[in-house]
Amino acid sequence: MGLEFITRIIKTTAVVSLVVSLCISYYFDWKIGLGFLVGAAWSLVNLFFIRTLIKEVVSPNEARKSITAVLALLKFPLLYVAGYFIVASEFFSVYALLAGFSLLFAVIVLKVLGRLILGLDVPGVRNKQPEGTA
Amino acid sequence: MDFRFALALALPLAIGLAAIGSGMGLGRAVGQAMEAIGRQPEAAGKIQTAMIIGAAFIEALTIYALVAFFLLQGKIA
Numbered sequence: 045m046g047l048e049f050i051t052r053i054i055k056t057t058a059v060v061s062l063v064v065s066l067c068i069s070y071y072f073d074w075k076i077g078l079g080f081l082v083g084a085a086w087s088l089v090n091l092f093f094i095r096t097l098i099k100e101v102v103s104p105n106e107a108r109k110s111i112t113a114v115l116a117l118l119k120f121p122l123l124y125v126a127g128y129f130i131v132a133s134e135f136f137s138v139y140a141l142l143a144g145f146s147l148l149f150a151v152i153v154l155k156v157l158g159r160l161i162l163g164l165d166v167p168g169v170r171n172k173q174p175e176g177t178a
Numbered sequence: 179m180d181f182r183f184a185l186a187l188a189l190p191l192a193i194g195l196a197a198i199g200s201g202m203g204l205g206r207a208v209g210q211a212m213e214a215i216g217r218q219p220e221a222a223g224k225i226q227t228a229m230i231i232g233a234a235f236i237e238a239l240t241i242y243a244l245v246a247f248f249l250l251q252g253k254i255a
Contacts, residue, residue, distance in 0.1 A: 046223035050230055090241070091234050098230050102215065102222070124244065131248040138249060142242070149238060152231055 045165055049155075050095050054088055057151045061085075061144060068140070079136030083144025086127060091148060093119040186254045189247055196243035203236045 061084030069077030093115060100112045130136060159165055211229040215222045 045227050047227055047230075049227050086241075087238070090237060091230070094233050094237065095230050098226060098233065102212075102226055102229075123241075127241070127244065128248055131245055132252070138245065142245065145238070145241065149235060152234075156231075 045159065047095070047099065050091070053148070053152055053155060054091060056155070057084060057088055057148045060151060061088075061147055064147070065144070075135070076137050076140045079138075079140030080144035080147075082130060082136055083141035084147050085144075086123065086130070086141075087145045087148040090119075090123055093123070182254055185250060189250055189254070193243055193247045196240050200236055200240040204233055207232045207236065 061081055065077040065081040065084070067077075068080055097112065097115050097119070100108060100115070130141065131138060207229060211225050214225050218225075
């Protein structure tokens with residue numbers, strides 16, 4: 045379970061949020077669907093920034109200080125000021141925004157549960173051969 | 179005590195408490211992860227992934243508090 049796990053989470057959440065928001069737009073209201081999509085995008089951008097920041101800072105090589113500083117400075121205005129305008133505009137349903145925002149965590153929990161149930165992180169389980177087949 | 183006055187008093191306190199909790203949680207998580215990477219550099223990838231997921235979960239709580247703050251802020255004025 046390396047950093048590619050985070051990339052898979054981001055991709056899965058993007059696809060799921062798109063499909064769910066299309067379904068919501070079709071069956072309910074396009075504003076609710078759009079709110080769900082914006083909430084999911086907010087959550088995805090947040091995770092992307094966290095991943096990039098931690099990768100840069102924790103890297104065994106010397107951290108690229110300028111990139112790290114720009115990312116740290118961008119993260120807060122982009123996420124929180126944009127979040128303020130999104131919520132304050134009252135264009136989107138707040139519940140849809142929060143549901144979209146929570147989608148990423150549902151994806152993470154389900155993916156980790158799947159890995160636990162399949163035993164993918166237990167050494168030796170993935171490549172274990174049934175007796176007599178090796 | 180007026181409803182608006184109570185809200186104006188409680189909102190900054192609540193968001194401040196959320197930020198303090200989140201900051202303490204993040205600091206502790208990242209500190210422990212750094213220690214673990216220092217002890218086992220070969221497991222850095224796995225530790226980083228767990229740390230990123232943990233950080234995202236912790237930060238989400240602050241963002242929920244922030245959204246609640248933005249929502250209730252409109253009721254003060």
